Amino acid sequence: IFQLSLPLNFLGSLYREMRQNLLDLEVLFNLQSENAPPKDAPDAKPLVLVPPKTTTLGTQPASLGGQIEFRDIHFAYHASRPIFRGLTFTVPAGAKVALVGPSGCGKSTIFRLLFRFYTPQAGQILIDGQDIHKVQLESLRRAIGVVPQDTPLFHADVMHNVRYGRLSASDEEVKEATRRASVHETIERLPKGYETTVGERGLMISGGEKQRLAIARVLLKDSPILFFDEATSALDAHTEAALMRSINSTLLDRGRTSIFIAHRLRTVVEADVIIVLKDGAVAEQGTHEELLARGGLYARMWAQQASDANLDDVAPPPVRD
Ligand code: ATP
Numbered sequence: 001i002f003q004l005s006l007p008l009n010f011l012g013s014l015y016r017e018m019r020q021n022l023l024d025l026e027v028l029f030n031l032q033s034e035n036a037p038p039k040d041a042p043d044a045k046p047l048v049l050v051p052p053k054t055t056t057l058g059t060q061p062a063s064l065g066g067q068i069e070f071r072d073i074h075f076a077y078h079a080s081r082p083i084f085r086g087l088t089f090t091v092p093a094g095a096k097v098a099l100v101g102p103s104g105c106g107k108s109t110i111f112r113l114l115f116r117f118y119t120p121q122a123g124q125i126l127i128d129g130q131d132i133h134k135v136q137l138e139s140l141r142r143a144i145g146v147v148p149q150d151t152p153l154f155h156a157d158v159m160h161n162v163r164y165g166r167l168s169a170s171d172e173e174v175k176e177a178t179r180r181a182s183v184h185e186t187i188e189r190l191p192k193g194y195e196t197t198v199g200e201r202g203l204m205i206s207g208g209e210k211q212r213l214a215i216a217r218v219l220l221k222d223s224p225i226l227f228f229d230e231a232t233s234a235l236d237a238h239t240e241a242a243l244m245r246s247i248n249s250t251l252l253d254r255g256r257t258s259i260f261i262a263h264r265l266r267t268v269v270e271a272d273v274i275i276v277l278k279d280g281a282v283a284e285q286g287t288h289e290e291l292l293a294r295g296g297l298y299a300r301m302w303a304q305q306a307s308d309a310n311l312d313d314v315a316p317p318p319v320r321d
Helices: 002-028 107-114 137-142 158-163 169-178 184-188 207-221 237-250 290-294 297-314
Strands: 068-076 082-091 096-100 124-125 142-147 223-229 259-263 271-276 280-286
Touching: 002 158, 068 107, 068 271, 082 107, 082 124, 082 137, 082 223, 082 280, 096 124, 107 124, 124 142, 137 142, 142 207, 158 169, 184 280, 271 290, 271 297, 280 290, 280 297, 290 297
Parallel strands: 096 259, 096 271, 142 223, 223 259
Antiparallel strands: 068 082, 068 124, 271 280
């Protein structure tokens, strides 16, 4: 009995830990538990990423696949308040796409639909031509890495927190990921290095360091599609620029498809496509230059943010004593 109960106990605690991770994941996306987790159709197949045959991006590495298509999506959390009314857009495989639009227009909702936390009332979402509601959920979520606005850390040591990206990763693989995310040295300087407990009641670390840990997690996950929810206020402009550089050089070096929810327009200037959302649909899309030349909503948002930034730059009056 003793011999049998030991592995059972172990399995029990492993199960509890996995449940906890699932719960944390839900907290992570700020979800109410009003929806039961979606079940796969009996004939559901794994999502298969299809790399395009030719690379159109010149000298850039060939993409891993991961074209995302929203086709005439209608969605409301509550029937009385539609969020999307015929949302249609395509993210080409390997492209870097920015989503912008007024607060509350549904940028984060796009991610929740893509991850199948919610189901649209009408329309289709396709990845490389496959309807995401007809593929196995696990394969869908494995294909998408997320760097959220506020990275949740578990009450556990740093090693465990990063390994969450891929539970089978070795210590060395974890360290390789933190090196590439430029957070290895910071971790080494913590009181107990990789064994330092962080998260709730653990050691406090900065917003920028948390996001670097999130990048390391996503690097371990090695997913072909990446969703990045830009932090609003946690990061100052300097830290944000450094973070964007490390994202560009570490995550986007292998032709991953990436979608950025951008709150600050200066981070979208280099996107391949900027999609501007308004009133439940795409208001306009194009590159930064194209949208400025158009003189529409994006151009107005840009002018507004530029004048706000100028205000920030005004030096405070000298202090007299
Ligand atoms: P922001 O730029 O402020 O982060 P957003 O564009 O990402 O906003 P969403 O978070 O997608 O906007 O929310 C779109 C709308 O849906 C908002 O009005 C929000 O209040 C509402 N909403 C979001 N989540 C839920 C939910 N679980 N139940 C009901 N309404 C919700």
